[in-house]
Amino acid sequence: xxxxxxxxxxxRTPVYALVGNPNCGKSxxxxxxxxxxxxxxxxxxxxxxxxxxxxxxxxxxxLTVIDLPGTYSLAARSPDEAVTRxxxxxxxxxxxxxxxxxxxxxxxxxxxxxxxxxxxxxxxRPVILVLNMMDLAARSGMEVRxxxxxxxLGIPVIACEAVNGKGLIELKLxxxxxxxxxxxxxxxxxxxxxxxxxxxxxSLAAGEGKSPLIAxxxxxxxxxxxxxxRVAGSTPLNARTTEILRSWQERWAGQEIDWAGILVGSRxxxxxxxxxxxxxxxPPAGRTTSDKIDAVVTHPVxxxxxxxxxxTLIFLSIFTLAEYPMDWIGAQIAxxxxxxxxxxxxxxxxxxxxxxxxxxxxxxxxxxxxxxxxFFFIGLLENTGYMARAAFIMDRLMSRVxxxxxxxxxxxxxxxxAIPGIMATRTIEDPKDRLTTILxxxxxxxxxxxxxxxxxxxxxxxxxxxxxxxxxxxxxLMYALGTFGAxxxxxxxxxxxxxxxxxxxxxELPPYRLPGLKDVVLHMIQRAGLFLKRAGTVILGISIIxxxxxxxxxxxxxxxxxxxxxxxxxxxxxxxxxxxxGFDWRIxxxxxxxxxxxxVFVSSTAVVFSVQNFNADDAHADLTPLxxxxxxxxxxxxxxxxxxxxxxxxxxxxxxxxxxxxxIAVVRRETNSWKWPIFQTLYMTGTAxxxxxxxxxxxxxxxx
Amino acid sequence: xxxxxxxxELAIGASAVVRAYPKSGEAxxxxxxxxxxxxxxxxxxxxxxxxxxxxxxxxxxxxxxxRSEAAHVVVEPAQxxx
Numbered sequence: 001x002x003x004x005x006x007x008x009x010x011x012r013t014p015v016y017a018l019v020g021n022p023n024c025g026k027s028x029x030x031x032x033x034x035x036x037x038x039x040x041x042x043x044x045x046x047x048x049x050x051x052x053x054x055x056x057x058x059x060x061x062x063l064t065v066i067d068l069p070g071t072y073s074l075a076a077r078s079p080d081e082a083v084t085r086x087x088x089x090x091x092x093x094x095x096x097x098x099x100x101x102x103x104x105x106x107x108x109x110x111x112x113x114x115x116x117x118x119x120x121x122x123x124x125r126p127v128i129l130v131l132n133m134m135d136l137a138a139r140s141g142m143e144v145r146x147x148x149x150x151x152x153l154g155i156p157v158i159a160c161e162a163v164n165g166k167g168l169i170e171l172k173l174x175x176x177x178x179x180x181x182x183x184x185x186x187x188x189x190x191x192x193x194x195x196x197x198x199x200x201x202x203s204l205a206a207g208e209g210k211s212p213l214i215a216x217x218x219x220x221x222x223x224x225x226x227x228x229x230r231v232a233g234s235t236p237l238n239a240r241t242t243e244i245l246r247s248w249q250e251r252w253a254g255q256e257i258d259w260a261g262i263l264v265g266s267r268x269x270x271x272x273x274x275x276x277x278x279x280x281x282x283p284p285a286g287r288t289t290s291d292k293i294d295a296v297v298t299h300p301v302x303x304x305x306x307x308x309x310x311x312t313l314i315f316l317s318i319f320t321l322a323e324y325p326m327d328w329i330g331a332q333i334a335x336x337x338x339x340x341x342x343x344x345x346x347x348x349x350x351x352x353x354x355x356x357x358x359x360x361x362x363x364x365x366x367x368x369x370x371x372x373x374x375f376f377f378i379g380l381l382e383n384t385g386y387m388a389r390a391a392f393i394m395d396r397l398m399s400r401v402x403x404x405x406x407x408x409x410x411x412x413x414x415x416x417x418a419i420p421g422i423m424a425t426r427t428i429e430d431p432k433d434r435l436t437t438i439l440x441x442x443x444x445x446x447x448x449x450x451x452x453x454x455x456x457x458x459x460x461x462x463x464x465x466x467x468x469x470x471x472x473x474x475x476x477l478m479y480a481l482g483t484f485g486a487x488x489x490x491x492x493x494x495x496x497x498x499x500x501x502x503x504x505x506x507x508e509l510p511p512y513r514l515p516g517l518k519d520v521v522l523h524m525i526q527r528a529g530l531f532l533k534r535a536g537t538v539i540l541g542i543s544i545i546x547x548x549x550x551x552x553x554x555x556x557x558x559x560x561x562x563x564x565x566x567x568x569x570x571x572x573x574x575x576x577x578x579x580x581x582g583f584d585w586r587i588x589x590x591x592x593x594x595x596x597x598x599x600v601f602v603s604s605t606a607v608v609f610s611v612q613n614f615n616a617d618d619a620h621a622d623l624t625p626l627x628x629x630x631x632x633x634x635x636x637x638x639x640x641x642x643x644x645x646x647x648x649x650x651x652x653x654x655x656x657x658x659x660x661x662x663x664i665a666v667v668r669r670e671t672n673s674w675k676w677p678i679f680q681t682l683y684m685t686g687t688a689x690x691x692x693x694x695x696x697x698x699x700x701x702x703x704x
Numbered sequence: 705x706x707x708x709x710x711x712x713e714l715a716i717g718a719s720a721v722v723r724a725y726p727k728s729g730e731a732x733x734x735x736x737x738x739x740x741x742x743x744x745x746x747x748x749x750x751x752x753x754x755x756x757x758x759x760x761x762x763x764x765x766x767x768x769x770x771r772s773e774a775a776h777v778v779v780e781p782a783q784x785x786x
Contacts, residue, residue, distance in 0.1 A: 396754035
């Protein structure tokens with residue numbers, strides 16, 4: 001590794017780390033610096049997004065920029081923050097220690113933003129300080145004197161407006177400098193804890209071969225961060241350092257010395273001096289625009305109405321706007337299938353490609369428009385600052401089941417599709433809260449359950465037309481069941497499996513900002529790309545397995561017949577298991593095949609019950625022939641199969657059962673183990689069976 | 705001096721200076737790093753529609769915390785309101 005302040009060797013691209021508080025415009029600056037030259041992935045072993053991009057110096061030389069997760073402090077409280085800390089301290093084997101650090105701060109809120117900068121200056125690495133949102137600071141009447149700050153810190157300080165690209169050239173010029181000065185900001189460690197810092201520093205330097213400054217910075221962190229978050233990839237502390245830390249903490253505890261308080265307090269004292277010197281506060285600020293908006297948005301009456309209106313708007317757009325691209329994608333997939341059928345000779349291989357691979361992946365791709373729209377809105381809510389308000393308003397209700405307000409948006413998104421909902425849980429800091437939210441999110445009735453509900457309601461009600469109140473009533477019942485189920489299980493998990501301290505609600509309410517459309521769209525595309533890339537292989541694999549199970553062995557005369565296939569055999573095999581909830585082996589086949597995605601139940605039921613000319617791909621397909629076929633289905637002893645009670649039992653089963661391989665793939669990715677998706681599948685499907693059993697048997701007992 | 709006042713008991717719109725809060729506990733470590741320290745002036749901006757959490761203004765930005773945490777923060781009302 002090159003020495004601090006020196007240019008990296010000519011053979012190696014210099015590595016910059018971009019760090020800053022949340023909501024300070026870090027992503028906007030990263031996008032502006034790197035354009036579309038970004039790679040998004042994951043840090044190995046943790047579900048923290050790793051974003052690396054390439055920027056070019058003023059001389060056209062490439063510079064690597066790592067966008068580290070936003071944090072308020074290097075004393076990490078979440079896996080994301082732990083990654084930021086570990087990369088900066090050079091504790092991650094998978095990521096090179098950055099040569100230089102770009103610290104971005106919100107100029108309108110200098111004091112709190114400088115806290116992180118102050119910790120980073122301790123690292124003894126070359127730092128460039130970027131003062132973002134200078135326009136907003138000026139508008140609020142503040143005068144931030146860049147020169148004074150630069151003089152006091154001794155490092156380049158660049159005034160910048162990342163949203164409209166101002167200050168980028170100056171920043172790139174600073175980044176192109178072959179040498180960067182180290183900070184000359186002197187900061188005295190409070191006397192009470194200085195000996196401990198020295199001792200820890202020596203132990204870290206000797207035991208782990210760290211450079212003196214990094215060892216000192218780490219020693220200081222150990223004293224702030226009482227319950228160090230360790231994540232996969234972090235190097236553990238050595239025993240001697242742990243012992244020194246413990247003995248000092250015991251000594252201080254005996255003397256009633258609040259070491260962490262002293263340390264943080266002295267940093268803020270130093271920052272207070274810096275800020276007083278550099279910032280000329282404007283006239284006492286009256287109500288800012290954000291205050292005025294908040295007076296309405298978090299109002300006891302208007303707040304709820306706005307929340308409901310925003311959510312309604314999102315759901316309306318998902319269901320109306322997504323329809324066109326979904327139809328279009330459906331048509332493209334059908335065309336692709338036809339194309340393949342034209343080119344390839346008929347046979348098993350062709351069927352594997354069309355009915356296995358294309359059909360399976362097609363199912364997921366069809367849902368992509370919904371997923372994209374949802375990601376777009378989630379990004380928009382985050383970018384404008386409304387997301388934090390929604391969490392603020394909902395926190396009280398969410399706290400009843402042991403979650404905090406941040407779980408609200410992920411759970412709500414899951415009504416459209418659990419996948420973006422689960423991916424949106426990354427904003428939840430506490431790992432146990434996050435896991436609880438992931439575990440219950442798929443219980444929210446997603447849009448893929450709608451076709452199943454509709455078919456069952458059609459089959460349930462005698463006559464050709466379902467009276468509207470019945471239809472709406474049953475639908476609402478299903479949504480209510482899923483919602484209460486989700487909250488009930490969240491409550492249960494937080495009290496048993498994932499027991500922990502009550503979650504905190506210490507959250508910044510950032511000022512409202514106009515969203516950067518480019519950032520929102522880029523974020524949406526990256527998220528969707530990650531989903532397709534990581535979930536795609538699992539989905540493809542399961543699709544092919546499902547195809548195989550429904551195709552082989554073939555029926556008499558080599559004709560594909562689902563009755564004779566493994567899936568048919570499996571349907572027969574599970575019949576004893578599902579008979580108590582009113583299902584026969586044919587419904588069993590539907591359950592097995594709809595594991596690909598719930599709405600597949602409709603098309604596979606059409607196949608099993610030999611409905612001719614039924615096109616399940618057509619969203620407006622007439623359900624009448626299928627409904628008639630279901631009404632005429634009987635048990636071998638002549639009893640009707642789809643009694644209203646069985647229809648109800650089946651709907652309840654679909655409310656709770658985990659019938660979605662894409663969700664399983666995403667949960668596997670987000671929890672980084674197979675343990676949780678397997679647990680989730682078992683508890684959801686188990687609950688589904690038990691509830692269907694109760695309803696079916698009770699209904700039978702009552703004579704239905 | 706008035707009896708001990710807690711941050712959770714502050715009237716909406718009132719400012720106060722933080723005097724003390726527990727030394728340990730994750731909530732207080734975090735509050736500290738977010739700049740809420742003994743001697744810092746905070747203003748209670750509003751409560752959420754259901755009465756919890758609280759929104760305070762500190763060092764020029766807005767922060768939320770639950771009543772259960774605010775009930776442990778001892779404050780001293782500022783000399784002049786606002």
